[in-house]
Amino acid sequence: MIFKEIRYILFLAIILCTAKASAQYNDSTFYHISFAPMGSINKANGNTAYLLNNNLKFNIRKKDISLNFTNTWIYGRQNVGLTNNDYSSFIDFNLYKGPEHFYYWGLLNYNTSYSLKINNQLLSGAGIAYSIIDKPTAYFNVSDGILYDTSDLLLAGNNVTYHTYRNSFRLAIKFNINNVVTVESNTFLQNSLDRGYDYIIRSTNGLSFKLRSWLSISSSLNYNRQNRTGSENLLFTYGMNFEKYF
Template identity: 40%
Template sequence: MPVGGNSSVFQKGVSEKLHLINAVCMKFILFSLFFFLNIGFVYGQFSDSLTHRVRLSTSGTFNKTSEGMTYLLNNSGNFSVKKKRFVMNTNAAWLYGGTLETMTNNDVNASVDFNVYNKKVPDFYYWGLVNFTSSFSLKINEQVQSGLGLAYRIVNKENLMFSVSDGILYERSNIIQPDSAEFGYQTVRNSLRLQLNWKHKDFITLTGSGFWQPSLTYRNDHIVTTNLNVGFKVWRWVTLNTALNYNLISRTEKENFILTYGIVFERFF
């Protein structure tokens, strides 16, 4: 078959894949709208009467020029429960992107984390985490982390919170090394995190966090993760959001820098 014919078949296949991705995202948005329209208009933040939160977001970027098209789609969901001295969060996210010729991102992350607060010192708390990651862009086939630690809220005001935490993680990973060989290993990491939350009159919100996770058993093995989100509430439970994420995996010598913008649906009950 002529080369042009192969190219045509390939582009048709990619086009069909893009249509499928767009259809999935559209169903996600429609489901989110249906869900929120049917559960009411309660909104705000955690309180004595509002102890549960559902947060759904869809975002992405598209860039089409005469030389081709690039796209990035990012969908995520979060469910949180807060009691007097206990908070639990479950999170799931899927990032997919590329060009008409190649796939650049197919990254999945799921986690469960909890905080247990000290009654005598409310700004001091314990945390626990179980996290799963699979990332095409960072060359991680699978990574499972679990651990415990301590945290302290240095600033804890109604519109501003800044905290620092530290702990120990056990990790089991299967990665693709720079020489393209698969490598499975286990390690123990220290996990240092800085976290910031700021809001202005429930209209503008800024949240950010940064992780540094060096291995305690392997030299030159560390993970850096940072994220920053800026949101503008446009109507009760609807927020326009811009997210900036950076990830570095020294073991695979891979990093990514991701900027997306989209919409967030958030409901307290």
């Protein structure tokens, strides 16, 4: 499994590095692709634990609209036991129309997670966002909207299918220091509108140091809680981020 991951990493790194990369979006740069293979391995006294966290993003940005596609796969084992086999796929768009600093968003999100006891989950919805700060070096954004959640969960050893509407609140922060150090955070709180105990928390936090225009050293701290199943995870991984603007 680990050697297969290494082959994927090397293959995608070659693809991302074969052309000249731009530092950011501009009048002639509309696309961005990045691949971040990260993980952690601990082996001591005959015990082995490892965690692989792979993130692939593709973004399109035009004047009035952006489209973002993200796939994340987390796989972990401790000795011979499986701890994580979690996959998430996002596709979302932002429509920059209307009052200044406001924009409209919509998303479709599929999840399956061994650690959070999610067999299948599909979230779809829309809302509005406001950028309190929107500069190349600093970004502070809040958003809110309504999601429709249809899920198949593992509860007390049984598969349970249900659906609910959720309020989805997000806080997004990003700082760029001298185009070298980037700190970013995205946190979601998604409460069911008809079940007070049913909420989802997702928090993704990253720190990266740019070595080249296409290469960064990255670390990630992620927290997830699916309160209906009583499951949560806290994941810390580190690795590389390969990216290219074109």
